[in-house]
Amino acid sequence: MSAALQVSGLVKRFGGLVATNDLSFSLNEGESLGLIGPNGAGKTTVFSQIMGELRQNSGTIELFGKEISALSTPQRIRAGVSRTYQIPRPFGDMSVAENIRVGLMPDDIRRMIFSPPDTERERELALSVGFSEEDLDRTPTELAMGDLRKLEMARTMATAPKVMLLDEVFAGLTTGEIAQISDLIQSMRKDGMTFLIVSHDLPALEPLIDRAIAIERGTMIAEGSFSDVMNDKAVQASYLGGA
Amino acid sequence: MGLRWFHFALWGGLIAGMFLLPQVVSNGTLRTMIFANYLAIFAISWDVLSGRTGYVSFGHPFLIGIGAYTTAILTKRFDIPVEISIPVAVVFTMIAGLLVLLPALRIRGSYFALVTLAFMELLYQLVQVIRPDLTGGTRGMSGIQTLTRGAANGYYLSTALMLAIAVSMWLLMKTRLGTALSAIGMNEESVRGSGLSTTRLKAFAFLTSAMIAGLGGAFYVHYLGSLAPRALFDINFLFTIIVAALLGGTSTIIGPMIGAFFMTFLLEYLRPVLPGAERYFVYGAIALLLYMYQPKGIVELVKRGFKNLSKGRTA
Amino acid sequence: MLQILIQGLLLSGLYALIAMGFTLIFSIGRVLNLAYGAYLMVGGYIYFWVSQSLGMPKLIGVAVAAALGVLMGVLKYRLIVKTLKGDHVAVEISTLILAVVIQAGIVLVFGDSSKILLPIVPGVINVAGASVTFNILIATLISWAILLGLYAFVRLTHTGRAMQAVSMDAKGAAISGIDPDRINLITWGISGALGAIGGVFFASYTQLSPSMWVAPLIISVAVVIVGGIGSILGTLVVAHIVGFLEVIVVATLAPELRGVFTMLLIIGVLITRPQGLFGREEL
Numbered sequence: 001m002s003a004a005l006q007v008s009g010l011v012k013r014f015g016g017l018v019a020t021n022d023l024s025f026s027l028n029e030g031e032s033l034g035l036i037g038p039n040g041a042g043k044t045t046v047f048s049q050i051m052g053e054l055r056q057n058s059g060t061i062e063l064f065g066k067e068i069s070a071l072s073t074p075q076r077i078r079a080g081v082s083r084t085y086q087i088p089r090p091f092g093d094m095s096v097a098e099n100i101r102v103g104l105m106p107d108d109i110r111r112m113i114f115s116p117p118d119t120e121r122e123r124e125l126a127l128s129v130g131f132s133e134e135d136l137d138r139t140p141t142e143l144a145m146g147d148l149r150k151l152e153m154a155r156t157m158a159t160a161p162k163v164m165l166l167d168e169v170f171a172g173l174t175t176g177e178i179a180q181i182s183d184l185i186q187s188m189r190k191d192g193m194t195f196l197i198v199s200h201d202l203p204a205l206e207p208l209i210d211r212a213i214a215i216e217r218g219t220m221i222a223e224g225s226f227s228d229v230m231n232d233k234a235v236q237a238s239y240l241g242g243a
Numbered sequence: 244m245g246l247r248w249f250h251f252a253l254w255g256g257l258i259a260g261m262f263l264l265p266q267v268v269s270n271g272t273l274r275t276m277i278f279a280n281y282l283a284i285f286a287i288s289w290d291v292l293s294g295r296t297g298y299v300s301f302g303h304p305f306l307i308g309i310g311a312y313t314t315a316i317l318t319k320r321f322d323i324p325v326e327i328s329i330p331v332a333v334v335f336t337m338i339a340g341l342l343v344l345l346p347a348l349r350i351r352g353s354y355f356a357l358v359t360l361a362f363m364e365l366l367y368q369l370v371q372v373i374r375p376d377l378t379g380g381t382r383g384m385s386g387i388q389t390l391t392r393g394a395a396n397g398y399y400l401s402t403a404l405m406l407a408i409a410v411s412m413w414l415l416m417k418t419r420l421g422t423a424l425s426a427i428g429m430n431e432e433s434v435r436g437s438g439l440s441t442t443r444l445k446a447f448a449f450l451t452s453a454m455i456a457g458l459g460g461a462f463y464v465h466y467l468g469s470l471a472p473r474a475l476f477d478i479n480f481l482f483t484i485i486v487a488a489l490l491g492g493t494s495t496i497i498g499p500m501i502g503a504f505f506m507t508f509l510l511e512y513l514r515p516v517l518p519g520a521e522r523y524f525v526y527g528a529i530a531l532l533l534y535m536y537q538p539k540g541i542v543e544l545v546k547r548g549f550k551n552l553s554k555g556r557t558a
Numbered sequence: 559m560l561q562i563l564i565q566g567l568l569l570s571g572l573y574a575l576i577a578m579g580f581t582l583i584f585s586i587g588r589v590l591n592l593a594y595g596a597y598l599m600v601g602g603y604i605y606f607w608v609s610q611s612l613g614m615p616k617l618i619g620v621a622v623a624a625a626l627g628v629l630m631g632v633l634k635y636r637l638i639v640k641t642l643k644g645d646h647v648a649v650e651i652s653t654l655i656l657a658v659v660i661q662a663g664i665v666l667v668f669g670d671s672s673k674i675l676l677p678i679v680p681g682v683i684n685v686a687g688a689s690v691t692f693n694i695l696i697a698t699l700i701s702w703a704i705l706l707g708l709y710a711f712v713r714l715t716h717t718g719r720a721m722q723a724v725s726m727d728a729k730g731a732a733i734s735g736i737d738p739d740r741i742n743l744i745t746w747g748i749s750g751a752l753g754a755i756g757g758v759f760f761a762s763y764t765q766l767s768p769s770m771w772v773a774p775l776i777i778s779v780a781v782v783i784v785g786g787i788g789s790i791l792g793t794l795v796v797a798h799i800v801g802f803l804e805v806i807v808v809a810t811l812a813p814e815l816r817g818v819f820t821m822l823l824i825i826g827v828l829i830t831r832p833q834g835l836f837g838r839e840e841l
Contacts, residue, residue, distance in 0.1 A: 077438030091429040365821035521666035527659035
């Protein structure tokens, strides 16, 4: 069986700077992988390449055995991979429900026009990330950071991904909100979702992942269970000395 | 925001009111209303593209001009009946819209606005030198077939056209497509990140906008019976369209309509005081102040007003 | 041939002068000031009023025009650009509205009909069969002098270097103790003065009319876009491309087509190289 996501020999250069250096890893279906590394290690750059927001200089990205490097971002999302952003990017003048509606839309103008929005599914998604009924009509300007992350999760989930890439999902959240998002991820894992998660909050990350890889300056320096990776000398050196 | 009964009641009231108007007002007022109707059409056209997706077009007179010139040349020079020339004009305008669209798919913000402005100036200059036997050159054309006689008939035709466009655009923008277009204006990256091809959506917005502009331009020239390049490809004309949409309220349908009527009648009432182009001084100053104070326009002001009223009552 | 060369050089010098103020604003604030053409117009009209209607010395006319240009630039920055806080589209729309308001204001004060400006420096010289008016010759020389002066100002003075810093990275500049607000204000002021002085010469080259602001605006836009953001050198080079294109088209094709290639240049460059021919450079 092919992996859900297989990245092989990924290289990305920005001028003289090597942002991703021959990076390879794979993610089995239903698995949750943590991607850790100090600031500027190139974690978000990896996400951007998987999503096609940046094109790699060389290397392949396969989703369920299919090479997706030639696809546009929307096509990759249709193929089943979706991401959240470190800084949430909601549609500012739209309600929570409408924000989710955009994620639920088919990429087909005729169906956008002629079939009505699935308000029931919008509600379901909103509630599943922890919004209340009253929140549905709120606009992002009225929401706190934790709510914006939830909204970002819900809109990403709305695209029906099979693989989700989460970028710093806990940044700027209160302890209560972290617990809420963690619960959500755990329940999605039970349902078989595949995750690649970036987080600086290592204690919060640990229970959410099966395995971890650590990168520094775009190069993989350790791979294995969370504790193995954290005890790795190179990883400790990079966190202590590099940051 | 689904469709509710009161939406239809309001539209019904507006339609009935507008068609009954010739019974009560003078022909002079009707003639002003005709201009307001066409301005509303152009403003709606601008808003479908620029108000929604945030791609500000400074080249709408380019689209309107193509529609107007096409049907004028076809009817006057080749004696083609309007039943054919107007649809052809609309198609031509859409093709021209596609030409403008190709660069637009790559560039954003200020640069997009500039490309469209450059297209307008380009057409202005070309129309005067290329085949002046067809276009009428610098002086333009006159004696173009008119569709109606008398103020009342002209009013009925323009009102019907404007309301048909307004209602169909309103219905279209109520669908998920409208939501998606507005989403592009708020954050294009996030729309792509939601798995939607923004290129296709923008193309659709462009073509819809061009279609309305072509339709409006074609009917407008058959109302005026003449056209002149300097009046058409003119920054003042562009300015009137954009200001109507902005003042009324972008990303709505009723906004550009209100804006168009507000501006047309403002200009008309200024006429006795300031007969010439200096009217634009007051007009522009009002537009600028209102825009700086409330960029979302009159519609938003009214909404806020209502909100405050109902708050005042409950408190 | 020689005539084309001479006329091209002269016209290009004028265009460089016109475009400079527009380039400055675009590099410092990344804002397209669509009312820039209106500065030129006001400069031209004020000069006309002071020196021709009031009969004051010409130098005073230029000085008053420049002073008013500074005032307009500063006021616009304070009242519009700063209020709209970096919303570029809003700034463009409001400057466009402002341009139309200024145009209407000119009609209100000076009337609709166009006015001929007497040459600032009368006289004609014959260079290799081409007659060159002293007027445009002086305009070109002054334009070169102003451009050199500006270059020196940006490179050598403290304020100039601060302007460079803001144009590269406004936040970074703010952190290192530069007040971007002050720099912006100065830039808008300089831009206004440049526009007004450019307007005096442009008006003496063409004529004064309430719609004269569109052509120089388009030229400025072309120069900025094709030259790339914020490069004085790029501005100079592209002003020459635009100027020579125009002179060649007028001489060989038809005078009515003079602007067509400028337009095609804008469109072509924006589509193929949105960063401009010379890329993004520091000032």
